[in-house]
Amino acid sequence: MKLDAKIPGGPIETKWDRHRFDMKLVNPANKRKFSVIVVGTGLAGASAAASMAELGYQVSAFCFQDSPRRAHSIAAQGGINAAKNYQNDGDSIWRLFYDTVKGGDYRAREANVYRLAQSSVQIIDQCVAQGVPFAREYGGLLANRSFGGAQVSRTFYARGQTGQQLLLGAYQALARQIGLGRVTMHPRTEMLDLVVIDGQARGIVVRDLVSGEIRSHAADVVVLATGGYSNIFYLSTNAKGCNVTAIWRAHRRGAGFANPCFTQIHPTCIPVAGEHQSKLTLMSESLRNDGRIWVPKKAGDSRPADQIPDAERDYYLERRYPAFGNLVPRDVASRAAKERCDSGFGVGPTKLGVFLDFRDAIKRLSEPVVADRYGNLFQMYEQITGENPYKVPMRIFPAPHYTMGGLWVDYNLMSTIPGLHVLGEANFSDHGANRLGASALMQGLADGYFVIPYTIGHYLASTPIPKVDTGHAEFKRVEAEANARNRSLLAIKGKRTVDSFHRELGRLMWDNVGMSRNRADLEKTLARVPELREEFWKNVAVEGSADDLNQSLEKAGRVADFFEFGELITRDALERAESCGGHFREEFQTEDGEARRDDENFCHSTVWEWQGPGKAPVQHREPLSFEYVKPSQRSYK
Amino acid sequence: MRLTLKVWRQAGRSARGGFQEVVAEGVSPDSSFLEMLDGVNEKLEAEGREPIAFDHDCREGICGSCSLMINGHPHGPDDGVTTCQLHMRRYRDGDTIVIEPWRARAFPVIKDLIVDRSAFDRIIQVGGFVSVNTGSAQDANNLPIGKEVADLAMDTAACIGCGACVAACPNASAMLFVSAKAAHLGRLPQGQPERHARTRRMVAQMDTEGFGGCTNHGECEAACPKEIKMWNISFLNRDFLQASLSERSASQRAGDG
Ligand SMILES: Cc1cc2nc3c(=O)[nH]c(=O)nc-3n(C[C@H](O)[C@H](O)[C@H](O)COP(=O)(O)OP(=O)(O)OC[C@H]3O[C@@H](n4cnc5c(N)ncnc54)[C@H](O)[C@@H]3O)c2cc1C
Ligand code: FES
Numbered sequence: 051m052k053l054d055a056k057i058p059g060g061p062i063e064t065k066w067d068r069h070r071f072d073m074k075l076v077n078p079a080n081k082r083k084f085s086v087i088v089v090g091t092g093l094a095g096a097s098a099a100a101s102m103a104e105l106g107y108q109v110s111a112f113c114f115q116d117s118p119r120r121a122h123s124i125a126a127q128g129g130i131n132a133a134k135n136y137q138n139d140g141d142s143i144w145r146l147f148y149d150t151v152k153g154g155d156y157r158a159r160e161a162n163v164y165r166l167a168q169s170s171v172q173i174i175d176q177c178v179a180q181g182v183p184f185a186r187e188y189g190g191l192l193a194n195r196s197f198g199g200a201q202v203s204r205t206f207y208a209r210g211q212t213g214q215q216l217l218l219g220a221y222q223a224l225a226r227q228i229g230l231g232r233v234t235m236h237p238r239t240e241m242l243d244l245v246v247i248d249g250q251a252r253g254i255v256v257r258d259l260v261s262g263e264i265r266s267h268a269a270d271v272v273v274l275a276t277g278g279y280s281n282i283f284y285l286s287t288n289a290k291g292c293n294v295t296a297i298w299r300a301h302r303r304g305a306g307f308a309n310p311c312f313t314q315i316h317p318t319c320i321p322v323a324g325e326h327q328s329k330l331t332l333m334s335e336s337l338r339n340d341g342r343i344w345v346p347k348k349a350g351d352s353r354p355a356d357q358i359p360d361a362e363r364d365y366y367l368e369r370r371y372p373a374f375g376n377l378v379p380r381d382v383a384s385r386a387a388k389e390r391c392d393s394g395f396g397v398g399p400t401k402l403g404v405f406l407d408f409r410d411a412i413k414r415l416s417e418p419v420v421a422d423r424y425g426n427l428f429q430m431y432e433q434i435t436g437e438n439p440y441k442v443p444m445r446i447f448p449a450p451h452y453t454m455g456g457l458w459v460d461y462n463l464m465s466t467i468p469g470l471h472v473l474g475e476a477n478f479s480d481h482g483a484n485r486l487g488a489s490a491l492m493q494g495l496a497d498g499y500f501v502i503p504y505t506i507g508h509y510l511a512s513t514p515i516p517k518v519d520t521g522h523a524e525f526k527r528v529e530a531e532a533n534a535r536n537r538s539l540l541a542i543k544g545k546r547t548v549d550s551f552h553r554e555l556g557r558l559m560w561d562n563v564g565m566s567r568n569r570a571d572l573e574k575t576l577a578r579v580p581e582l583r584e585e586f587w588k589n590v591a592v593e594g595s596a597d598d599l600n601q602s603l604e605k606a607g608r609v610a611d612f613f614e615f616g617e618l619i620t621r622d623a624l625e626r627a628e629s630c631g632g633h634f635r636e637e638f639q640t641e642d643g644e645a646r647r648d649d650e651n652f653c654h655s656t657v658w659e660w661q662g663p664g665k666a667p668v669q670h671r672e673p674l675s676f677e678y679v680k681p682s683q684r685s686y687k
Numbered sequence: 688m689r690l691t692l693k694v695w696r697q698a699g700r701s702a703r704g705g706f707q708e709v710v711a712e713g714v715s716p717d718s719s720f721l722e723m724l725d726g727v728n729e730k731l732e733a734e735g736r737e738p739i740a741f742d743h744d745c746r747e748g749i750c751g752s753c754s755l756m757i758n759g760h761p762h763g764p765d766d767g768v769t770t771c772q773l774h775m776r777r778y779r780d781g782d783t784i785v786i787e788p789w790r791a792r793a794f795p796v797i798k799d800l801i802v803d804r805s806a807f808d809r810i811i812q813v814g815g816f817v818s819v820n821t822g823s824a825q826d827a828n829n830l831p832i833g834k835e836v837a838d839l840a841m842d843t844a845a846c847i848g849c850g851a852c853v854a855a856c857p858n859a860s861a862m863l864f865v866s867a868k869a870a871h872l873g874r875l876p877q878g879q880p881e882r883h884a885r886t887r888r889m890v891a892q893m894d895t896e897g898f899g900g901c902t903n904h905g906e907c908e909a910a911c912p913k914e915i916k917m918w919n920i921s922f923l924n925r926d927f928l929q930a931s932l933s934e935r936s937a938s939q940r941a942g943d944g
Binding site (some may be wrong): 097099100104113116117118119120122124125132136172174175176177178180181183184186187188189190191192208209211214215219221223225226228229235237238260290291323324325326327328329331332354394415430433434437499500503543545548549552591593595598599601602669 | 715718725745749750772774776805813821822825831872877
């Protein structure tokens with residue numbers, strides 16, 4: 051496996067412009083002769099499919115939900131960043147670039163991040179033109195807020211439903227192309243494998259989730275935009291269907307997997323209530339703009355919050371990080387909450403929670419103003435917990451939320467398999483070891499609207515692509531494999547449900563490869579995952595048939611892939627003997643418990659190459675160099 | 688809690704369906720309605736029986752996947768709440784709960800509680816968008832839009848496309864869904880150039896899909912988990928009338944030439 055990032059030369063400000071000029075173009079009349087498969091219709095996939103269809107390519111798009119509008123992007127709440135500097139508060143492309151590289155703890159590729167910051171500006175224009183109803187000021191101009199610890203107000207939002215509105219914009223653009231016959235949409239269809247012929251990605255094998263039929267689709271080029279893998283932890287803020295299958299299968303076919311251990315644990319989620327829990331609900335980070343986080347000063351204090359006087363409260367973020375206070379980045383806030391709970395100061399029935407208190411905000415701003423800002427979130431909280439956050443402080447706890455790791459891609463968003471491109475959360479791209487709030491929506495849309503439409507043309511125009519169709523022997527072979535796998539899952543007829551295995555794997559990963567990690571636990575986990583996987587393949591109970599709508603079978607396939615992937619995440623976390631961003635190794639911390647990065651030995655992305663079942667993967671490295679943003683210790687004090 | 692569920696089971700599109708009685712035991716009042724069903728399914732699977740199929744994904748009330756008629760109410764008894772957000776503390780030990788799929792000609796049952804809502808996608812595909820290709824937009828702040836207008840557009844853009852309005856309507860009409868999109872785009876300046884064509888096409892597609900007409904029952908508004916208001920339907924009707932008139936005069940003009 052050769053890693054060539056293909057970063058264009060020249061100063062960082064002009065790289066993308068130069069590259070766009072240098073890339074080959076496909077003649078407009080020839081575009082319709084090229085076929086493109088796009089798997090995933092979230093922000094990244096829907097924007098890519100629509101934009102490429104507008105250019106004239108023949109696009110087929112796939113998603114496992116019943117409609118492309120339901121991709122997990124729909125759930126994003128807080129907002130999307132863009133370096134518009136509409137607020138005249140000192141923002142610029144350069145500052146967004148700088149913040150993103152620093153926020154990622156110097157583990158992202160500078161050139162990509164700069165392009166992301168450049169594209170951010172166009173994204174807002176495009177979305178407004180589509181009719182996305184962003185929040186506005188009385189004068190009619192766009193409103194902004196500061197988000198996730200940024201010191202400028204660059205976040206655009208649509209109430210607490212920014213992801214929904216951006217996705218509906220992209221979905222409508224996609225729907226228009228479907229209506230015009232330029233995109234063929236395949237909903238309720240799951241990609242089970244990638245087909246590589248003569249070293250090029252040439253298609254996919256899918257299962258029709260209604261009829262159960264396994265079939266193939268061939269194309270000149272394949273784009274994966276299948277989202278993140280936080281559900282390996284079982285409980286996460288992601289939708290239930292989010293999975294690693296598409297990118298894991300591509301990895302098994304030769305795509306390098308980069309930095310799988312870079313996972314983000316979000317600090318403000320509703321704590322687990324009991325065994326029945328099926329997912330965790332995020333409470334938007336914007337709540338930290340006005341809410342204050344605290345725990346009692348006395349360990350085990352179980353008085354109701356309103357009976358604990360101020361002098362006996364520990365506003366620990368304000369205490370530890372006076373400059374940023376409650377607005378420190380996510381990784382810092384999450385670890386601080388864990389530290390308090392581990393030391394016995396946690397609140398709520400499980401003691402795995404801290405308070406997020408609006409008492410002072412309500413006093414300062416009045417209840418109606420607080421309701422105007424956060425009303426829908428307060429309502430959601432009350433619905434879930436049965437507690438009224440206007441009266442009693444919310445209880446929150448960190449939860450798995452986002453995965454910075456993913457398939458390795460070069461500057462053109464192409465993986466190590468020629469013709470396989472990867473967008474959005476599914477690639478490893480721009481966030482390094484930690485993602486800043488409101489930057490995932492930006493990245494998904496930058497990739498889909500403004501990067502891939504150019505770079506795909508270059509690939510198609512400069513690469514000889516022989517004709518193949520789904521009659522090719524390789525398609526038949528991969529189809530047979532997918533079929534056989536489903537049949538063997540159904541044939542096990544064991545005693546334990548898929549969910550019970552998933553819960554156990556999730557628990558193992560959360561305890562040992564979650565918010566803080568150490569060598570001994572990681573080694574133990576690396577041994578335990580394969581044992582559990584073996585038990586899964588012997589004892590899982592999957593009812594029903596392969597030739598029918600079968601949700602247990604769908605889940606079983608995804609969990610089987612999580613079992614293989616669990617080993618890779620653990621290995622990567624073990625290998626990276628430093629703390630950086632969301633990856634905290636207990637052995638590598640400063641005296642006051644902050645992450646200690648090791649730029650001498652780990653200033654690189656780790657890229658794993660699959661070697662076959664049961665064999666250790668081979669490690670490659672893409673060295674990172676920082677010419678523009680000089681690495682420093684992140685400090686939020 | 689211990690609950691008796693009467694659940695609609697149907698093996699496939701053309702199969703005959705019927706109610707099956709299942710007992711849910713040890714249900715935590717803190718669990719959501721779908722988590723209660725998860726528990727039932729785990730039990731069924733452990734007994735070697737096929738679990739109940741139902742659509743769901745985000746489980747936070749925003750993706751529009753979950754559906755379910757619960758004791759005759761789409762998304763259950765609470766206002767402004769989807770099934771995935773409904774919690775079991777709303778019920779009492781010993782309750783019997785009847786669970787059915789959405790019922791409408793345009794939403795055929797696929798299996799058990801899962802229905803085919805692709806008709807909604809086809810309605811959007813004929814006109815529920817602004818025709819603007821990527822890359823052709825002007826600077827976003829060149830187009831000021833009053834806060835009130837933006838807020839009103841947002842109120843209807845909040846539709847999650849779940850189909851509760853259709854399920855609630857005695858005529859299985861999709862007017863609330865269509866009007867939500869017509870009003871979202873029709874209120875904004877970006878949506879003006881195609882406003883009439885959009886309305887005409889979406890309404891025509893709605894008829895083609897076999898949704899019923901609106902006779903002002905108002906059940907849709909009551910059932911909508913996003914509390915989208917019925918007066919959007921008046922907005923749609925007005926638009927539709929104008930659209931029909933302008934179409935007529937356009938065709939007359941064309942005839943003149
Ligand atoms: C609760 C929550 C709130 C968030 N809030 C914010 C925020 O405020 N700001 C921000 O910037 N980011 C936010 N994020 C992160 C952001 O929403 C996601 O990172 C982003 O939307 C991912 O988009 P995507 O297009 O890459 O993938 P997704 O939207 O996850 O889409 C994945 C698509 O792939 C399809 N798919 C997956 N696997 C397969 C398969 N095997 N076969 C076929 N199809 C498949 C799915 O059907 C879906 O269409 C939030 C995330 C969560 C969980
Ligand atoms: S599961 Fe998404 S709205 Fe209920």
